[in-house]
Amino acid sequence: MARDTKISAAEHCYRTLSRKIIGLELKPNEPIGEHALADLLGVSRTPVREALSRLSAEGLVDLRSRAGVVVAPIRMDAVRTAQFVREQLELAIVAEAAQQSNRRILLGIRQAIEEQELAIVEDNPDLFFECDERMHALYCSLAGREGVWSFISDAKKHMDRVRRLSVQAGQLDQLVQDHQGVLEAVMARDTEKAREIMQLHLRRVMLDLSELGRLFAPYFEQNEAKAEGQSPAGQS
């Protein structure tokens, strides 16, 4: 209520919806109407529409022309592509980062890791992911390539929902251990080891992908199989 005047309503809509979608607060395949969102966000349809247009370009919502808007289902293809992109970029970044040494940034990374441990204890997924983002972004800074983070971030959006799902079954401790390993390697200027651990780390998310696809089937894109024909109306 304090900074309402600073950013536009459209931007506010974009950020709020983006956060809600990635945080699974709005569920994949869930129908959302422009009017309903406008009411929810307390604005008119126009800024909502602008936000939806951007989200559609990013692949987070599907605009079905004149037939409604739905939160985009998680698409296996998109996840794999995003993983590839992210891996290439982050590995290159961490390799460059390992050749730099900025005390302040390194300290920030350490702090982020510690805070992330705390987030696990507190069972606070939002904080966990926030720290994760901060840490990875700091590696970009360390490498002197802050701009690259926005590209990684774009790719990550397609994976974040999967990560959220895997949290519910997940071993978060292992991820933090990975982070510590990467940091040690970077501080030791061991480029190869840093890349190695980071690669392992980044691929960990994908391990249970097919299982998640089964567990959370309604969140994933259905392969054109008309499910209704299989389940008879078990009413009688």
Add this chain to the structure above:
Amino acid sequence: MARDTKISAAEHCYRTLSRKIIGLELKPNEPIGEHALADLLGVSRTPVREALSRLSAEGLVDLRSRAGVVVAPIRMDAVRTAQFVREQLELAIVAEAAQQSNRRILLGIRQAIEEQELAIVEDNPDLFFECDERMHALYCSLAGREGVWSFISDAKKHMDRVRRLSVQAGQLDQLVQDHQGVLEAVMARDTEKAREIMQLHLRRVMLDLSELGRLFAPYFEQNEAKAEGQSPAGQS
């Protein structure tokens, strides 16, 4: 005039403006008004606004709140970042492509290169760049990672205007030779050589960047140097 009904007006606006900006038909730092664009495109301000919103998110236009819209100046930082991102992705792609062999795609690549040579003879920059895009996209297909192209394409947008500028001074022949070299290496399954030539090729664009910054200074972002304080009013 045949497919007007298929895509929305907003999408039409987005594509048209995107093309005009990248093609330097709309010049960097040129002020554009929503109303003027609406008239130009024969629609109302609403779809124009939607397009501008997306273009702003991509960094192709700057929306100065209530003070006008300008075509984004070329930003050196953004170009360097885009170059980094593109290089990482394309090198990984060509390395994977070199381990595949799909006759039809390889043929398509060869065709694109030949058509590109033709474009040089005809002095047709639009065709030249269109072939270039097609070829690079085909390598993504060859690697079985079509989805990656959209990410490369996003990064490329920040470099394309620079490439357009360097065409005017440029040796396009060299670029085509690079392409042929890459194709040969890929067909010979020589991963390392393919990466090597591709890297050289991708970096060629950046060589004259600083010179272009001087030659086309008004197209580039000015470094906050208040020019007015230095030039006294030489009226009297």
Add this chain to the structure above:
DNA sequence: CTTTGCATTCTTGTATGCAAGATTTTTGAG
């Protein structure tokens, strides 16, 4: 009971109106 065609309702896509902030011009004083 199932199916087909129609009418209703709902949702989006676009146009337009209005208000607020920024820019420019004008006007007046020194």
Add this chain to the structure above:
DNA sequence: CTCAAAAATCTTGCATACAAGAATGCAAAG
């Protein structure tokens, strides 16, 4: 002539109105 302040103009940001297409429900026929 210079500078400053205020008014007029311009431009965007948001809300609303309207129209066209899609989905849904209903009724009638087989």
